[in-house]
Structure formats: structure tokens, C-alpha cells
Amino acid sequence: MSLLEIENLRVTFDTSSGPFAALSGVSYRVDPGEVLAIVGESGSGKSVAMLAVMGLLPPSATVTADAMRFEGRDLLTMSAAERRKIIGRDISMIFQEPIASLNPCFTAGFQIEEVLARHTDLPRRARRQRAIELMQAVGIPEPKRRLASFPHQMSGGQCQRVMIAMAIACAPKLLIADEPTTALDVTIQKQILDLLMRLQADHGMGLILITHDMGVVAETADRVIVQYMGRKMEEADVLSLFENPQNAYTRALLSALPENATGTRLPTVADFRLAGEDA
Amino acid sequence: MLRFLIRRLGLIIPTFIGITLVAFAFVRVLPGDPVLLLAGERGMDPERYQKLLVQFGYDRPIYEQYLSYVWGLLHGDFGVSISTKRPVLDEFLTLFPATAELGLFAILFAVAIGIPAGILAAVRRGSLFDQAAMGVALTGYSMPIFWWGLLLIILFSGILGWTPVSGRISFLYFFPSVTGFMTIDALLSGQSGAFGSAVSHLVLPTIVLGTIPLAVIARQTRSAMLEVLAEDYVRTARAKGLAPSRVIGLHALRNALIPVITTIGLQVGVLIAGAILTETIFSWPGIGKWMVDSISRRDYPVVQGGLVLIAGLVMVVNLVVDILYGLINPRIRHR
Incomplete structure (x- = not known):
């Protein structure tokens, strides 16, 4: 049995400009x-x-999930x-x-x-x-x-x-x-x-x-x-x-590490988005 | 803490000098000649006028008058009332318990309602309670004391007949003054009904005098709590699994009380100012009424001595507040 099991977690904040989705259906599991x-x-x-x-x-936050279990x-x-x-x-x-x-x-x-x-x-x-x-x-x-x-x-x-x-x-x-x-x-x-x-x-x-x-x-x-x-x-x-x-986003994150740099300028995540690689 | 205390006590000296200077100068610029006033409508011949001027020391250079005045203060001599011929300190000490009792009840009333109301308003921010409480607080703060006092007298004394209109106790009771606090003396006297009578006389003046401090304390508590509730350490307290009552009542409130205590200290000055009106409305025999009467009689020594004594009192209260502030706020204590 997993220690923590979360399925499809969604968190929405009520803001003055309407609801803001901070988390849109993410699942987690930790053993x-x-x-x-x-x-x-x-x-x-x-x-x-x-x-x-x-x-x-x-x-102001609304939390919903299909499941959120700790030790069952x-x-x-x-x-x-x-x-x-x-x-x-x-x-x-x-x-x-x-x-x-x-x-x-x-x-x-x-x-x-x-x-x-x-x-x-x-x-x-x-x-x-x-x-x-x-x-x-x-x-x-x-x-x-x-x-x-x-x-x-x-x-x-x-x-x-x-x-x-x-x-x-x-x-x-x-x-x-x-x-x-x-x-x-x-x-x-x-x-x-x-x-x-x-x-x-x-x-x-x-x-x-x-x-x-x-x-x-x-x-x-x-x-x-x-x-x-x-x-x-x-x-x-x-x-x-x-x-x-x-x-693609993970690759972008990893490329932005200084130790992975190949050119004179360190790439950022935005560079990858501009290059058309949709995260 | 000792260094904090010594530093804080050191501040009293310049404040004391400032107070004596202001009291001394303020009285000197008031219109009206106290010596002439003594003479009344019949007037006074120049010889007698000169004699009295010398007797009161008003003929000497102004700095000499000031120095001898301060010298007297340091020896407990606050002057002698021109009209009653009694030492100012004696008069003050006789009347002070009445004001102290009223002020104490008023501040207790303000704290006992203001702090819980402020906490609840902050915790239920934006709720009906929050809006209602802050609306009432603003109304209370804006209400002129004399008007508020009259309204309460009309309703509770006039129409409903629940409370007495003026004085400290019903004339049916008589007992010697032990502490000067009517409620305590009434209890000590053992006369049945005396305590109830003293308390019923205190109700309206307490509400009238306590309303503005109550409004200020409630609003200050609310804003301090709102600020503190958003702090990381409150989140930590909740992350420990503590009950909301402990998170709010201990972790948040302990921090929020720091500015609130300062506010309460500052309200003591407001209370004295309020006492002048409240005591006049309710014929309360305290120092507020005494000062007003002395100003209209041009009783220089009383006004001057009274100012210094009242300012000294506010200074002592603020010192106590600062010490409390240091006790409650370790960042001050250990600096």
C-alpha cells in the first residue's frame, strides 16, 4: 500500500478577477x-x-480530488x-x-x-x-x-x-x-x-x-x-x-542547468517555447 | 531586560523636563491675571496687588519662577491652590481615586469587549459580524462623548429608569473612604446594597468613557490579527496539528497583542481627556472636573500642578506599557 495516494488533485483560488486554477488534475503517489x-x-x-x-x-482555495489517501x-x-x-x-x-x-x-x-x-x-x-x-x-x-x-x-x-x-x-x-x-x-x-x-x-x-x-x-x-x-x-x-x-519541458529545464550549457549563453525555458516545442 | 529597563527609565528625565516646561509656559500664556481674579469685582489697591505678586512669586524673573517651581516639584511641592488654600497634591490625591476607578472600569470594559471583537472580526473577515462590528466601532469612535452620554442618560436613566443619573453612590449609603475606590469601599463597609449601588452608578460613565478606547482597540486588534494570521509561523502552528483555538488564541494573538498593548497605553491619555467631559456630564467628583473648574477659576497652581500630575500619570502608565511590551515581545527584550 502506498503511503500517500492522490488522484486528480485540483485546487482553485477565488480571486477578485474570478477563479484561478492553481492545480489542474495532478496525481501523486509516495511509497x-x-x-x-x-x-x-x-x-x-x-x-x-x-x-x-x-x-x-x-x-479562498477549493480543493477537489478523486482520492486523497494517507495509509489507506x-x-x-x-x-x-x-x-x-x-x-x-x-x-x-x-x-x-x-x-x-x-x-x-x-x-x-x-x-x-x-x-x-x-x-x-x-x-x-x-x-x-x-x-x-x-x-x-x-x-x-x-x-x-x-x-x-x-x-x-x-x-x-x-x-x-x-x-x-x-x-x-x-x-x-x-x-x-x-x-x-x-x-x-x-x-x-x-x-x-x-x-x-x-x-x-x-x-x-x-x-x-x-x-x-x-x-x-x-x-x-x-x-x-x-x-x-x-x-x-x-x-x-x-x-x-x-x-x-x-x-519537452523537462528537456528545457535540464538544458537550463549551468553544467549542461554548451554555448556562451545559458538557454532558458522560454527559448524552448519560442523554438516551437510545446510544453 | 535590565538594560531595556534602564534605557527606558532614562527617557523619563527629558520627558519630565518637557512636561514641566509645557505646563509652566502654558499656564503663563493663559489670559487673565490670577492676582486680580482673587480680588473679585471690588478690585484691589496697587499696594496689595504688589504684595500678593511678591507672595506668589510672580514678580521674579520667569526662569527663576520656573526653577523654583521644578525644585518644589522634586520635593513633592506642587503648589497651593489659590482658591481653596489647600496643597495641590492633597486635592489631587483626594479626587484621583474617583477618576482612577472610572478609568479602570472604562479600560477594562474596552479591553474585555474590544479584543475578542477584534479577534472574531479578523478570523471571520468579510463576514456579517466583521462588517457589523467595525461599523459599530466606527460609529462609537465618531460619537462625541457629551452627546453619547446624554443619549444614554435619556434612555437608561430617563426612559427605562435602570441606572442613576449622576454621582458615585446613592446618598442612602455612607461609609468612610478606605481605598478611595467606591466599589471596594462599599464591599468593605458590609452594608447590603452599597456595592450594587456603586456599580450601578459606574455603568453609564464607564460605557461613555470606554466607548472610544473600545472602538480603537477593536479596530487595532482586528488589523493586527489580520496581519499576523498571514504570517508563516501561524501556518507552522497549523501544520503541527494544533486546534484552531490554540493557533489563534496563542500563536497569533501573542504577536498581535504587541501593537494592541501600545494602543491601550496611548488610550490612557485619551481616557483622561474623556474623563473631563464624562465627569462633567455625570457630576463625577474626579480630577477631570477639578481641572475644568480650576481653569475657569484661573487657579494657576492647580492647573499647573494638575497638568504635571496628569502628565506624570500618563508617563507612568506608558512606562508600564513599555515594560509589558518588552515582556511580551522578546525581540525588544533581547536587543
């Missing part, structure tokens, strides 16, 4: 322990799809309260802007322990101990002292580590990472990515990595979904995708 990368430009609907899974879209349980017909028991425990998510994603009024320790208080029966002291262990696991030095730190007292990389600690606190079966390294320095990007991959391997959790970085995809993913303007362009295992891309 336990699998790393799925969803790639695409901004506006391709990759984050929207995963926010729909988490139930985090604003009220239907997320669409589930009550909001039932869904909140799964969110944060079995499915967790980390976001692009780690500093903005942590509440500035609460300490890192409080924010990690809050997840444990919500989803486990651990007493206060055990929660504190577990928070220290989690901070150690994500590589935060002096975890005991750092528990009392506020987000503005930590670097972006450290904040993302706290976010990861929060996300893995209840040993989730699926972790969704929405461009987790985009806002970070290049050296920190590598560390965070390595950390995510190590945790994924250690815990055997499914990982959905939303990114626009094909280099990251090549290094980490088992399977890749390429999206463009709310539609799925291609889905393939990572080797096939890089060696033999089937879709």
Missing part, C-alpha cells in the same frame, strides 16, 4: 521510505499541492479534528523561510515541545528531554542552552534545524520539505540537505522534496515529478529523467 522530488518553476503548483495535503490552504485513510472525508491528529504527527512539513516559520514570541524549546504535548502523552520533563535529544539529532550545538533561544537569536540554518526537529518530533511517516534550503547560504544548504537525507534513511520515512534545483533532485530523489503551470509534465525515476527526459 514508505521513498524520496519523491516535485520540481517546477514558481507557480507550477508544487507547494499548493502539498499544502492541500496538509489542509493548510486559505479558505481518506483525507477528504475525514473531519478537521481527525485530520489534525495526523498532521504534525504522521505527516509533517517544513517550509522555505525558516526564520519566519518559527514564532518570534516563543523559544525554540517551547515550539518543539508543543508538538510533543499535542501528539504524545509524554509528561513535561520527558518532553524537555526529548526536545534536547531532537536538537542533538538535528545538529544544534549546546541543545540545552538553545532550548531557551528565541528565533531572532539563531541563524537561518539553525532555525531550519529547529523546524526539522519539530517536524520529526513524533517520528512522522511522511515529511514534506517545501524548498527547505532556498533561503539559506550555499554551505548551509548542503548541510541541511544531508541532514534531511540522513534522517530520512534512519527513520525510513517517506520524503517529498519540493524544489526547483535539479542538482538537488539528482542527488537525493528516487522518483521525480515535473510540474508546469499546475499540470504534471512528466513522472519518472531519477535516472531515467536525467538520462532520457521524455517531455
